Amino acid sequence: MATLEILKDTEGTCQHQGEIDGLRQALSQALVGKAEVIEFVLASLLARGHILFDDLPGLGKTTLAKAIASAVGGKFGRVQCTPDLLPSDITGFNIFNQKTHEFEFREGPTFSDVLLADEINRTTPRTQSALFEAMAERQVSIDGRSYALSPSFFVLATQNPVESHGTYPLPEAQLDRFSMKLQIGYPDRTNEIELLSASVGRMDTSRPPTQQVINPHQLQLLQQHVATVAVSPVVQGYLVDLARATREHSEIEVGLSPRSLLIWQRVAQAWAHLQRRDFVIPDDVQKVANPVLQVRLVGRFDDSTRIIEEILGSVPVPVFSPARGKG
């Protein structure tokens, strides 16, 4: 291919593609037929962002979380959120050791690499905010002492959209802590049949455990690399224009905050990296727009997807950029 030859020298620049492919494969074995969800989860993982699943139970969230934990070789933690769950139940607590006559710190489930917080809207705001602090700061404070969490601390929180009775809806400001909101949805027919046939003959109904693909250090390196993916001023301008459009849209009450914009850019960087590119193009921004904005836009609308499409359709994609010097 003569025309593609000149592209070759640019393609090798993206490193770590083997590791990413391995992760992708491991996750797709755990969650069959949901390649798009897995891409978003990977992007969020690489962007060091947390995910909120807005979905029914039994669709494979736990499986996915466990698979991520084992694929990155990290510890898996899980909290089933209930109204009587206390902050110390998730962060950990000091206990008096009768033998040593000292307080010992018992780590809670936040001291893990991948934490699954199930039905997060069922616990009290107090407990929620403890979790949010851990998510934002990657540290917990117990009895005046700060404990650092794993650098790749990754939270998958779920909430059930159906049973809203007796829940504590997450405050909008706190939702900003998540990088994206995803729906897994039901698998399609073939995949469901495959799921059934795979479980025949096995004692355990769950999927076979996922092999470790990378170690936490490698994950950190990946995350560091994603942070260096180039974003040209043109694309940054595009991001800002989009954010402004959300602020000016008539149906949106609260538009994007600058912090949200930072997260959006980072997720777009991760997405570009997943596409083996080391620079962000407007496509990346648009591709991740839906899950990223789903969790952030507050307004009087039922169908946020429509609003997001409206915004994406109304802001011109920068194409004929001002002169950037001679190429």
Next chain:
Amino acid sequence: MSNATTNRSTTKLPSKNGNTRRRLFSSESLDTQVPLEQLSSPFPLAILGTLTLVLVQVEDSQFDWLGLARLAASPLMLGMICLVASVLAARSRLSQLAHSVLVVISAVTPFAVEQFFRMFGIGFAFELQSIGAIQAVGLFLAWSPKTPQGNVFAGLLSSFSALFCVLLGTSWPVYVSAAFSGIALLWWLMARYWERIQKAHAATNVERKLPWRFLIIAGCMGLTLALAATIRMGSTRLISLAGFMPTSGGQDTFDQYARSGVGDGDALVGGKDDASSFGPVESELFLDSEKPSLYDMYNDMYGEPFKINMRHERKIGLGSDTQMSSNSKATTSQKSSREFSLQRRRGGSQRKYAKGAKVPALLYLVGKTPNHLKMETFDLYEENEWKQSVRLSPKNLPEFRLSRELGKPWIHFSTVEQPDYLRGTSRYVVKIINLKSQRIPAPPGLSAVHIDKVDRENFFGWTADHVVEMSDRDHIPQLTVIHEQASRYGLHSLRMSDFSVSVNRMSRASDPNAEFWSSYPNDHPLLNRLATESTRDIPRGWLQVEAVVKHLRENFQVDSESRYEDSEDPLANFLRERKGPDYLFATSAALALRSLGYQTRFVSGFYVPESNFDAVSRQTTVLPENVHVWLEVRVDGAGWIPVEPTPGFELNIEELSISEAFAFWIVQASRWMQMHWPLVVAIVAGILLAFETRLVWINLLLTLFCWLMGIGSVRRRLTWTLKLIEWRSALQGTRRPVGTPISTWYRQVTATSPENTKRNVSAFVSLIERQLYAPLSQCHYDLHEVSRVCWKLALTFSPQDASAIPTHRTNAH
């Protein structure tokens, strides 16, 4: 939702108390000053507006006790209403309903006062009452606004009435007062502006239940349309105006209190010093001794005629030269035949008027100018002379019939049948001053005349040469005002009418005069050449007439001095030298048209130029030097259409409307196309071919253009190739939506294209993306390679059908 709305509207209304209101600025500096509510009150404006109105009314009042009472009555009544409002407000019993009732009462007050004073025989015109009502409402609202909107409304009404008073008033105190009103208005506007800025925080956000703005705009538009329809459907006159405003007569309505009006009626002031200082008022104040006859004027203008062979006696029936009062009985009638000779000599007894002396006006014309006033016609051309044939019989001429219009007698003599080249009628007024003739000077197409109190048909008659005259009179009395109605000619219908038919019909018609209207000197080669040259390739009909006229107007010069004295054939000289006075133009045109088979006649009379219009008396003066000759062409066997061959003189012919002009253009174009049909077919075929293959051509041009523009650098090459495919997509109807990125869109539009195209698109998209969005350090390409990618893309890229593209976006999962 409605609860919330009402809450908001009530709580956010700006409070009257300045201390509780939130201020945009630091409150320290502003609280010490005068509250803006006082500054932005429209009350001074309303007072000044009332004063201006009173000053206007003073102009129309007498200074007796009744007049002064009349002036003071309205303001006093208003003051009482305001007092009532204040008392009610002080007792906090001024409800919204009571307020509205008081507003209505103040609006009605001026009309009521008017009715009262009309019992004593004095009064104001309707417009003064109306503006008084507006001013009263404005004043009352300014005094007791009730709501913030009331304040605004008061200001608007007061400033409107002040402005209107400027239009009504004529004395300087009115203008001074209005100027103060203007200053007050500016001040009020500024104060309101600042007030609004202060209240910006507590902006009212009241959702109205009714879409008032929409209703008002729609209502205004509807009213405008209705009025426009009324005007269109009625006569061409603006009938909606008459009767809407009080008028002092002259039209359908009369109001004794009117200040002025349509048609001016009895409010028109008759001048007493100078005949030119007044309009056509039926008034007989002027007498003038200078009364030249028409023949004197011709001789003054064109020189005296002479005969070389002296075979004919020159016969001029001159009226009595003795000065007669306008009421004197005619003693002689002028019915002898006359001539108009082409052989004339310079000099004669040209009347000279001292510089600065008043020129003796012959008559005044009120109506559209420039215009022609017909006095005489000549049908027979013989030996350099136009003559009136003796065999003319007026038996085919229409009868006179009397009708009354608003009580005034109108004598109609139009035929019942209205040919389609007539386009309604125009009205004129002619006032005879110094003209001494029994013939009625009238614009072409005269169809009715009205002289006040003249209600007998037999007062008028036809002359032998088909001109309306006042029969059995020596001449029309001086200062007679003649109202005339003349048909207007539609140029379009004339051009469209088929002359060959009408000429045939004419020849069939046993009109004894047809012979004279068609006779022309056969042995005149120059005349024949003029006729044939100017009408070459032109179809028979009005267009030929126009062509002859156009030829004369374009190729011949007016030179009133070149009379070809002593020449035996001035016409031949004129045709050779191509210059001469207007009668030679008219003669040439008439005879040339006769040689082409049209019936023509030579007409003498007056040309009323626009330059003679007197703006003060709104009439046009006709002077002795305005004598003029032209010709008329007979159309459809019935009508005589004026034709003006002399350059510098314009006919008052109805201009083509836009649709008619377009239709005429179409006819002309189709005629041209019939003559050059092979060329037309070739051009049409070429255009069709070009249109069918337009995309190819546009694409080729675009590609070439973009390729040339892209020369220079990788960046230019990539950018211009991108522009090329963007334009191509737009041409194909698959313009990229602004919110869709390049790669997404162009992969979509080439989804079903051949593999090769897809590969090229994908390679190009990778390149352009990197060029646009990657850091500079990553954009080092070989120009040659890039050009190759772009060239391949330019060759193969062609977006598929727009219908095949999925409409929903693909990024939403």
